[in-house]
Amino acid sequence: MFRSLVVPRAAARSAFKQNSLPKVVTPSAIARLSKRSYATEAEEKDLVIIGGGVAGYVAAIKAAQEGLKVTCIEKRGTLGGTCLNVGCIPSKALLNNSHLYHQILHDTKNRGIEVGDVKLNLAQLMKSKDTAVTGLTKGVEFLFKKNNVEYIKGEASFASEHEIQVNLNEGGERTVAGKNIIIATGSEATPFPGLEVDEKRIITSTGALALEKIPESMVVVGGGIIGLEMGSVWSRLGTKVTVVEFLGQIGGPGMDTEVSKAAQKVLKKQGIDFKLSTKVLGGDTSGDKIKLDVEAAKGGKKETLDADVVLVAIGRRPYTAGLGLEKIGLDTDERGRLVIDSEYRTKLPHIRVIGDCTFGPMLAHKAEEEAVAAVEYIKKGYGHVNYGAIPSVMYTHPEVAWVGQNEQEVKASGVKYKIGSFPFSANSRAKTNLDTEGFVKIITDAETDRILGVHIIGPGAGEMIAEGTLAIEYGASSEDIGRTSHAHPTLSEAFKEAAMSCYSSAIHF
Amino acid sequence: MFATKALRASAAHAERTPMIKFLGKRTIPASVDHTPHAHPASPSHELPVDFKSADKPTSPTFSSYRQHAQQHGPLGRAKTGGVGEASGHSLGSVSPTRGEYFDRNELPARFRRTPLEMAEIDAIETGGATLVC
Numbered sequence: 001m002f003r004s005l006v007v008p009r010a011a012a013r014s015a016f017k018q019n020s021l022p023k024v025v026t027p028s029a030i031a032r033l034s035k036r037s038y039a040t041e042a043e044e045k046d047l048v049i050i051g052g053g054v055a056g057y058v059a060a061i062k063a064a065q066e067g068l069k070v071t072c073i074e075k076r077g078t079l080g081g082t083c084l085n086v087g088c089i090p091s092k093a094l095l096n097n098s099h100l101y102h103q104i105l106h107d108t109k110n111r112g113i114e115v116g117d118v119k120l121n122l123a124q125l126m127k128s129k130d131t132a133v134t135g136l137t138k139g140v141e142f143l144f145k146k147n148n149v150e151y152i153k154g155e156a157s158f159a160s161e162h163e164i165q166v167n168l169n170e171g172g173e174r175t176v177a178g179k180n181i182i183i184a185t186g187s188e189a190t191p192f193p194g195l196e197v198d199e200k201r202i203i204t205s206t207g208a209l210a211l212e213k214i215p216e217s218m219v220v221v222g223g224g225i226i227g228l229e230m231g232s233v234w235s236r237l238g239t240k241v242t243v244v245e246f247l248g249q250i251g252g253p254g255m256d257t258e259v260s261k262a263a264q265k266v267l268k269k270q271g272i273d274f275k276l277s278t279k280v281l282g283g284d285t286s287g288d289k290i291k292l293d294v295e296a297a298k299g300g301k302k303e304t305l306d307a308d309v310v311l312v313a314i315g316r317r318p319y320t321a322g323l324g325l326e327k328i329g330l331d332t333d334e335r336g337r338l339v340i341d342s343e344y345r346t347k348l349p350h351i352r353v354i355g356d357c358t359f360g361p362m363l364a365h366k367a368e369e370e371a372v373a374a375v376e377y378i379k380k381g382y383g384h385v386n387y388g389a390i391p392s393v394m395y396t397h398p399e400v401a402w403v404g405q406n407e408q409e410v411k412a413s414g415v416k417y418k419i420g421s422f423p424f425s426a427n428s429r430a431k432t433n434l435d436t437e438g439f440v441k442i443i444t445d446a447e448t449d450r451i452l453g454v455h456i457i458g459p460g461a462g463e464m465i466a467e468g469t470l471a472i473e474y475g476a477s478s479e480d481i482g483r484t485s486h487a488h489p490t491l492s493e494a495f496k497e498a499a500m501s502c503y504s505s506a507i508h509f
Numbered sequence: 510m511f512a513t514k515a516l517r518a519s520a521a522h523a524e525r526t527p528m529i530k531f532l533g534k535r536t537i538p539a540s541v542d543h544t545p546h547a548h549p550a551s552p553s554h555e556l557p558v559d560f561k562s563a564d565k566p567t568s569p570t571f572s573s574y575r576q577h578a579q580q581h582g583p584l585g586r587a588k589t590g591g592v593g594e595a596s597g598h599s600l601g602s603v604s605p606t607r608g609e610y611f612d613r614n615e616l617p618a619r620f621r622r623t624p625l626e627m628a629e630i631d632a633i634e635t636g637g638a639t640l641v642c
Contacts, residue, residue, distance in 0.1 A: 333552075339551075339556075339557055339560075340548050340551075341545035341546055341547065341548055341556055342545070342546040342547065342548050342549060345545065347557070347559050347560045349545075358548075359550035359551050359552070360548075360550035361550075380537060381537075381541050381543070382537065382538055382541050385549075387549045387550050448528075449528070450528065474528075475528055476528055476529050477527075479528075480527050480529050483525070483527075
C-alpha cells in the first residue's frame with residue numbers, strides 16, 4: 001500500500017530533477033486544474049443555518065417541515081451544540097446519577113432499605129453520561145435525515161451577504177448560498193482573567209463534566225446555576241466544594257431572594273460551603289494545590305483558598321468568532337451579542353440571529369422558541385415568543401425553578417402585590433417521599449389577582465414550573481389555578497394551595 | 510347537563526369569571542407591521558441608527574442579489590459580453606507566446622505543489638523504511 005503511493009512520488013521527483021528550470025505548466029494543464037479544483041459553485045437554499053445547536057437544529061427541522069430547502073452547518077462534528085454535548089444533557093446525567101449515589105449512601109436506612117458495600121465507578125458514570133449524549137445527538141442527526149435537512153460538517157464564514165464559505169471538517173471547502181440565513185452559533189464559557197483554563201485543574205463546565213478522578217477539593221468561582229449544579233455533582237461524589245460568589249446571593253440574576261436563601265441553606269446542609277460577596281483576585285497553579293486569593297467584594301481581609309480543581313463558572317458569552325461578520329458589516333454590542341430587531345433580523349434583513357449569540361437569557365428552551373418563531377417569520381410573516389414567560393430551572397436537589405418576576409423586581413416596579421406560599425412539608429406526596437424541603441411561592445397583582453411570578457424550590461420544581469409558565473402565558477389569576485382540580489396525592493397540590501393562599505387561604509397549612 | 514346549565518345560568522351573577530378565556534383558533538393576522546422594532550429582550554430597547562437605513566435592504570430578493578453577485582465572475586449570465594457567453598474556441602488560443610511561461614507558483618497556494626517535508630523525503634528515499642524502523 002505504502003509502496004504504491006511512494007513509487008509515483010519517487011518517479012515524479014526523479015522526473016522533476018531531469019527537467020530544466022524554470023518549471024512550466026501548460027495552459028491546458030491550468031485549464032484542467034481550474035475545472036477540477038475550484039470550490040463548487042454556490043448552491044441555492046431557501047435557508048442556511050450556521051450552527052447545529054438547539055437553536056440551529058430546531059430551526060432547521062421546523063423550516064424543513066414548512067417546506068423550505070434547508071442547509072445546517074455545524075463545525076463540532078455532532079449536532080446539539082453546547083446543550084446536548086457539553087451542557088444541559090450531560091450535566092443532568094451526572095446530576096441524576098450522583099444524586100442516586102448520594103441517596104443510596106445517606107438516605108436509605110430511614111426508608112427501610114439496607115444497602116451493602118456501595119462503590120462508585122467514575123468511568124462507568126461518565127460512560128452512561130456519554131451514552132445519553134450520543135443517543136440524543138445521533139437522534140437529531142436522524143431527524144435531519146427524516147426531514148431532508150442538508151447537514152454540512154464544517155466551519156462557516158460569510159463570503160458575502162448571501163454566500164457562506166464552509167471549511168469542511170473532512171478537508172476542502174464549499175460555498176453555500178441562501179435566500180435567508182440564520183446565525184445560531186451559541187455561546188462559550190466566559191474566561192476569568194488571571195485563571196488560565198486547561199480543563200484539567202482550572203476547568204469550565206465542559207471540564208467539570210469529564211474529570212478523570214474525584215478531586216479532594218474544588219472551588220467554584222461563580223454561584224450561578226452552572227456553578228451550583230456542577231458543584232452539587234462533585235460534592236455528592238465526595239469532593240469538598242466551596243462556592244465563591246461576588247454577589248450577596250446565589251442562583252444568579254432572576255432567582256427570588258427568599259428562594260435563593262432557602263437554596264443556600266439546603267446546599268450548605270449537603271456540605272457545600274459558600275463565600276458570598278467575595279471576589280477572586282487571582283490564582284497560583286504552580287504547586288500541587290491551586291491557591292486562590294479572595295477578598296470581600298467591598299474590600300477587606302484577604303484569604304487564600306486551596307483547591308485541587310477550580311471551576312470557573314462566571315457566565316457565558318456569545319460565540320461569533322470566525323463568522324467573518326466584518327465582511328458583511330454586522331456588528332456586535334458591547335457584550336458580543338449580535339443586534340437584532342423584534343423579528344430576529346439584523347440590519348441585513350435576510351440574516352436573522354437566534355439563541356445565545358443574541359439578546360435574552362442563554363437558555364436552550366428560549367433558543368428553541370426563537371428558532372420556531374424565526375422560521376415562522378420567514379415563512380408566514382409572524383411568530384411568537386413571550387420573553388416574560390421563559391422559565392429558569394436549577395437542577396440541584398431540591399430543584400429550584402421560577403418564571404416571571406421575582407419579589408424584588410415586583411417591589412421595584414411599584415405594583416401592589418400579594419404573595420401566596422405553601423411548604424412541601426405540608427404536602428402529602430412530599431411527606432410520603434420523605435422529601436419535604438422547599439416551598440411554592442406565587443406573586444400576584446393585588447388589584448387584578450393576575451399571576452406575576454412563580455418561584456419554586458422543592459422536589460420536581462423543574463416539572464412543576466410548566467404550570468406556572470402556562471399560567472403566565474395565558475394571563476391567569478391565582479384563583480384560576482386555585483379553582484382547578486389537581487390530582488391527589490401529588491406535589492402539584494402544593495402549587496394549587498400556594499395559589500389558594502394568594503386570594504384566600506390554603507387548606508392544609 | 511341541562512340542569513347544571515340552568516343552575517349555572519341562574520347563578521351567573523354569583524359565579525366568578527376565569528381570567529383565562531378561550532379566544533378561538535389562532536389565525537394569521539390580516540396585516541403585520543414588519544418595520545424593524547427593538548427586540549423585546551434588547552437591553553437598550555432601541556435599534557441602532559443603521560437599522561433604520563436598512564428599511565431598504567441592499568438585496569431585497571435573492572434574484573436581485575444574483576444580478577450583482579460575483580463568484581469568479583458574475584453568478585448570472587450577462588446578456589452581452591459575459592463570461593461563458595462565447596465559446597472557448599472563438600476566443601482564440603490561450604497558449605503563451607514564444608518565450609512566455611506559466612509558472613505553477615503564480616497560481617493560488619492550493620494549486621501549488623505540496624512542500625516536501627524531510628520525513629517524507631527520507632521515507633521516499635528509503636522506500637518507507639524510516640517509517641517502520
